[in-house]
Amino acid sequence: MNIILFGPPGAGKGTQALRLVRDFGMIQLSTGDMLRQAVQEGTEVGKLAEKIMKEGKLIPDDLMNRVLGERLDKPDTQNGVIFDGFPRTKPQVEALDKLLAERHRKLDCVIEIKVDEEALVKRIVGRYICAKCGAGYHNELHRPKAEGVCDICGSSEFKRRPDDNEEAVRARLIEYREKTAPILPIYEARGIAYHVDGMLPMDEVSEEIEMILKEKGAKPTVSN
Ligand code: AMP
DSSP states (O other), X not given: OOEEEEOSTTSSHHHHHHHHHHHHOOEEEEHHHXXXXXXXXXXXXXXXXXXXXXXTOOOOHHHHHHXXXXXXXXXXXXXXXXXXSOOOSHHHHHHHHHHHHHTTOOOOEEEEXXXXXXXXXXXXXXXXXXXXXXXXXXXXXXXXXXXXXXTTTOOOOEEXXXXXXXXXXXXXXXXIIIIIGGGHHHHHHTTOEEEEETTSOHHHHHHHHHHHHHXXXXXXXXXX
């Protein structure tokens, strides 16, 4: 099953994707994570992307499409993936159609996580993750149970994204409004768009998403 988690920065796409990985054994394909890794490794792509990402702008479509195509050629994506952060523009929608068709795959659904924009800046500016297992935390909204220790894996190392400051977040929201939000009607017209309320508590958002996936035929790998 190939699905897109759709929504503005801070909507909870990454968090929900991790839960689907855990509960449905799906693969998460986060273009943001792929680019951050490229920056860390100092690859050609990373060098091109670093400044653009810091400013909260979008990476050029042709580069992004190439990176995604190469990732889709890896065998672990064969049984389906969760696209988290792609597509973000109309040319990327077309590129994804082509990339999937060339590999005899298809898109099953697009799930929009709807959120109130005002809440996003606060959510993003305070967030950080465990450097070891990726569990998400927030300065005010969700602190670890024991100060400085990850609830999940016990690590005491945490990290923040360089683009999670207010200025970059505002730029990311503008990019979302101007270039990304307008692609949703394309999927609505195809009858594969679903919507969940991202302002609900995280567990309830997960339940809504899981209901959609089960309706579409996805089978959980664990019972919960
Ligand atoms: P994310 O982790 O999804 O919030 O992405 C972080 C940053 O990576 C974005 O602000 C963009 O600079 C870049 N990025 C990630 N995915 C894409 C994409 N599909 N198209 C263009 N830029 C992207």
